[in-house]
Amino acid sequence: MTSTGDSMLTEYREVFLEELEEQLQVMDDEILKLEQAGSDEVVQSLFRAAHTLKGSSAVMGYEDMKQLTHHMEHLLDQVRSKKREVTSSLTDLLFKSLDCLKLLKSDIVQNVETTTDISNFVRELQLFAESPTESPEELPHHTEPTFPSFPELNLSMRLAVQEAQENGTNVFWIHVRISLDCLIKGARAYVIHSKLSEWGEVLLSSPELDSMDEQLSDSFTIVTFLYAGSHQSEDIHALVANLSDVAEVQVERVDIQKTEFRNAQDVQAVPIASEKSKQAGKAKSSPSIRVSVERLDHLMNLVGELVIDQTRIHQIERTQKRRLVDESVGELADIADHLSRIIGDLQESVMKARMLQIEQLFNRFPRMIRDLSRDLGKELELIMEGKDTELDRTLIEEIADPMIHLIRNALDHGLETPEKRKLAGKSPQGKLLIRATHEDNQVVICIEDDGAGIDPAKMKASALNKGVITQEEAELLSDKEAIELIFRPGFSTAQTVSDVSGRGVGMDIVRSHIEKINGLIDIQTKLGRGTRFQIKLPLTLAIIVGLLVKLQNQTFIIPMSNIAEIVRVTEDEIKNVQGRPVILIRHQVIPVVWLHDHLGINRGARREIGSKKTLPLVIVGSAEKRLALIVDDLIGNQEIVIKSLGSYLGKVDGIAGATILGNGGVALILEISALFD
Numbered sequence: 001m002t003s004t005g006d007s008m009l010t011e012y013r014e015v016f017l018e019e020l021e022e023q024l025q026v027m028d029d030e031i032l033k034l035e036q037a038g039s040d041e042v043v044q045s046l047f048r049a050a051h052t053l054k055g056s057s058a059v060m061g062y063e064d065m066k067q068l069t070h071h072m073e074h075l076l077d078q079v080r081s082k083k084r085e086v087t088s089s090l091t092d093l094l095f096k097s098l099d100c101l102k103l104l105k106s107d108i109v110q111n112v113e114t115t116t117d118i119s120n121f122v123r124e125l126q127l128f129a130e131s132p133t134e135s136p137e138e139l140p141h142h143t144e145p146t147f148p149s150f151p152e153l154n155l156s157m158r159l160a161v162q163e164a165q166e167n168g169t170n171v172f173w174i175h176v177r178i179s180l181d182c183l184i185k186g187a188r189a190y191v192i193h194s195k196l197s198e199w200g201e202v203l204l205s206s207p208e209l210d211s212m213d214e215q216l217s218d219s220f221t222i223v224t225f226l227y228a229g230s231h232q233s234e235d236i237h238a239l240v241a242n243l244s245d246v247a248e249v250q251v252e253r254v255d256i257q258k259t260e261f262r263n264a265q266d267v268q269a270v271p272i273a274s275e276k277s278k279q280a281g282k283a284k285s286s287p288s289i290r291v292s293v294e295r296l297d298h299l300m301n302l303v304g305e306l307v308i309d310q311t312r313i314h315q316i317e318r319t320q321k322r323r324l325v326d327e328s329v330g331e332l333a334d335i336a337d338h339l340s341r342i343i344g345d346l347q348e349s350v351m352k353a354r355m356l357q358i359e360q361l362f363n364r365f366p367r368m369i370r371d372l373s374r375d376l377g378k379e380l381e382l383i384m385e386g387k388d389t390e391l392d393r394t395l396i397e398e399i400a401d402p403m404i405h406l407i408r409n410a411l412d413h414g415l416e417t418p419e420k421r422k423l424a425g426k427s428p429q430g431k432l433l434i435r436a437t438h439e440d441n442q443v444v445i446c447i448e449d450d451g452a453g454i455d456p457a458k459m460k461a462s463a464l465n466k467g468v469i470t471q472e473e474a475e476l477l478s479d480k481e482a483i484e485l486i487f488r489p490g491f492s493t494a495q496t497v498s499d500v501s502g503r504g505v506g507m508d509i510v511r512s513h514i515e516k517i518n519g520l521i522d523i524q525t526k527l528g529r530g531t532r533f534q535i536k537l538p539l540t541l542a543i544i545v546g547l548l549v550k551l552q553n554q555t556f557i558i559p560m561s562n563i564a565e566i567v568r569v570t571e572d573e574i575k576n577v578q579g580r581p582v583i584l585i586r587h588q589v590i591p592v593v594w595l596h597d598h599l600g601i602n603r604g605a606r607r608e609i610g611s612k613k614t615l616p617l618v619i620v621g622s623a624e625k626r627l628a629l630i631v632d633d634l635i636g637n638q639e640i641v642i643k644s645l646g647s648y649l650g651k652v653d654g655i656a657g658a659t660i661l662g663n664g665g666v667a668l669i670l671e672i673s674a675l676f677d
Helices: 002-037 041-058 063-080 088-110 119-130 155-166 183-197 209-215 233-241 275-284 292-325 326-352 365-376 395-412 417-424 455-467 471-476 478-485 507-516 595-601 672-676
Strands: 172-178 203-205 223-229 247-255 355-357 379-385 390-392 429-439 444-448 519-527 529-540 543-551 555-560 563-570 575-577 580-585 586-594 605-609 613-624 623-628 633-641 655-662 668-669
Touching: 002 041, 002 088, 002 275, 002 365, 002 507, 041 063, 041 292, 063 088, 063 119, 088 119, 119 429, 155 172, 155 203, 155 223, 155 429, 155 613, 172 183, 172 233, 183 203, 183 223, 183 233, 209 580, 233 247, 233 519, 275 623, 292 326, 326 355, 355 575, 365 395, 390 429, 395 429, 395 444, 395 507, 417 429, 455 471, 455 478, 478 519, 507 519, 507 672, 543 613, 563 668, 595 623, 623 672, 633 655
Parallel strands: 379 429, 555 668, 586 623
Antiparallel strands: 172 223, 172 247, 203 223, 355 390, 429 444, 444 529, 519 529, 543 555, 543 633, 563 613, 575 580, 580 586, 605 613, 613 623, 655 668
């Protein structure tokens, strides 16, 4: 019994944490909206999120979270009921409380005793809620609320009341005020509704049954029922008054002649009767289930094994076709083709299941940007586009840190202060654009600002002062190459190291991190106009398309995402510049590397066209940089499943992983970024 109880508790805890993550994100988004241009809908959404967390944390026994959300809910209710205006002090306090909730969540995730002290936050919320906001006559008094007027009845409800009275049934308006000490007032209202339904029939409730949870709060604790039954008013009063958390009851017989009602054109279905239609509406929505990440990863591994077997079957089919002339070989080819289509569809489906909208990542940025811009004294308009762009969940986690780094860099070094922008003839409010789009089989993420841009001259001067480059190298650098010095290790143009992005090192780490996940980063800038960083990422890290190349008797794989083009040249076309081999292709000088030398393999004999030896060149790229790799032979491209080298070999420089080929052999996958280093 104990193990079953523990497993159920763990299951409920996981459900609670999922809901907690969702509601904290809602609160983060809504507080930002409240600060920018608050509306009743935003306040209601915030109130609902706080109310939901208060109830669920109370059920799970997280007392601190329940207390904090209770006081947040009370403060938001003052805003909702127009007793308090939205001010910067209010939003700052809500943000601080939200940060505290996130700390409490961290304690719950780590399954440790709560170490976060909420007393200061609770005290601030209480003092703020008690502070006067309007003139004395408009201040909320601590008197008990009066009962509201009777709800209007539509024509059908009026006829139902009339029919009940004609049949000798008593019909009453029942006002119930729930105690302020009741933690979950909506649940208590449900209980009262259920009890009244046992004694008679509840024709109407105000607020409606489905919205009681949202509308009952510290300042609005009254629910009204239209009740029909055989009991007298005194009996009804006694029955309801004896229920838990009921502070006051008022029972009044319905006078149908005096009751206001809407005309026939405004007739709406009674809330109770509309339950079936609501259920039907819910049934039409697309069903979905939650699947653990581990199961998806396992499924992706199985699909990877199928891709390997598919490649092997095609290899066998080609081998048998050369050896035999038999109908069975043709059948094998048909089966191999059909299997390829099935595995392709399965692979696509599993990849889609692993995909998440990049909105999940983008939602982290507005709050961070808001805090940073305030700390730096900069005015900023944030624009986010392409939130619905989908990317593999693993890549979303991998790209988060580099993006945060680039955003902080744009805020700290890119965008100017309002005073400097005015002097430059710009709007005092800067713009930061974060955009994600699909482009072929890649996702392109842009981070663009309209700040001061990057000055190539300053880049060269800073690099010279730090000894990153020599005077001779500086004179040979183009503006584009000077700007790309920002990616050199240890390079920074900042005069002082700030708390925001002053890392001294950083942009080199960003680039290396992106290149490790087979991505590319490029930078474009205009002095005085702004800077744009562009990141290109593969859709997934699990299965990629690679080019198989031969070096002597060994097979290696170059990811197709890194290949710019493939050419064949003669040895005479390779020239030496300052002792280094280069080749001129379309007026671009590209360094040449013998892949054999890099991997410690003997160079093989060259093929000949006429009397001249030819070399296959695979030109790979990283941003604007190009490198020509000499290989012995080109085999072709195919889908490959990336396998790690395992803990025994660990990380090997220049090798991204390995894969199993169709013949059962193992081929190493090259890490192109290491070649540029």
